[in-house]
Amino acid sequence: MAVTGIILVLFLIAHMLGNLKVFTGATSFDHYAHWLRDIGKPVLPGVWFLWIQRGVLTVAVLAHIAAATVLARRSRAARPVRYAHRPKVQGSYAARTMRWGGVIILLFVIYHLLDLTTGHLNPVGDPSKPYSNVVADFAPERWYVTLFYTLAIVALGFHLRHGAFSAFRSLGQQTPRGEARARAAALVFAVALSAGFLVVPFAVLTGLVS
Numbered sequence: 001m002a003v004t005g006i007i008l009v010l011f012l013i014a015h016m017l018g019n020l021k022v023f024t025g026a027t028s029f030d031h032y033a034h035w036l037r038d039i040g041k042p043v044l045p046g047v048w049f050l051w052i053q054r055g056v057l058t059v060a061v062l063a064h065i066a067a068a069t070v071l072a073r074r075s076r077a078a079r080p081v082r083y084a085h086r087p088k089v090q091g092s093y094a095a096r097t098m099r100w101g102g103v104i105i106l107l108f109v110i111y112h113l114l115d116l117t118t119g120h121l122n123p124v125g126d127p128s129k130p131y132s133n134v135v136a137d138f139a140p141e142r143w144y145v146t147l148f149y150t151l152a153i154v155a156l157g158f159h160l161r162h163g164a165f166s167a168f169r170s171l172g173q174q175t176p177r178g179e180a181r182a183r184a185a186a187l188v189f190a191v192a193l194s195a196g197f198l199v200v201p202f203a204v205l206t207g208l209v210s
Contacts, residue, residue: 009164105156105159108152138201
């Protein structure tokens, strides 16, 4: 769970930073998107690097889901007989909704790939015009796409907050003071990454990027 989580988080950071290049203009953003296809040349032909990356991410996602399933089963097996009365457990909203948040994120990833990767659900859908695809995708008349994107990113933020906090705790933040620091660091990280993703669609929606 931890290893696959780290792989996915590193990708999210890189992906978020790449998205922010949309503020540098169409030419710069399109050049960046085309550069991604050329990484590894001439050692790797064509878009092999992207396919290798997609393969690694797919394995990481499946392994992450499998690890979550195994942990859930172990948790249930540890208490085969349900409590007659189960008191409320102290915990954050992110922790209580970790599994459902993961499902929402998975559904969004599928939609996102069909939208901005394959272009099947994008109004432009032209792989040679990445900037135009983004602008058309989050246009004001497609506010529902921005809404869905926002809900998915918020779910991702909750997921990251709990995951990062758990990781910090596993690394030794076990004292009350250390726990408070871990919570604060996890919150700052989750908010920063979520804001980095959300600023792009809202910039398009408000006309800042067009």
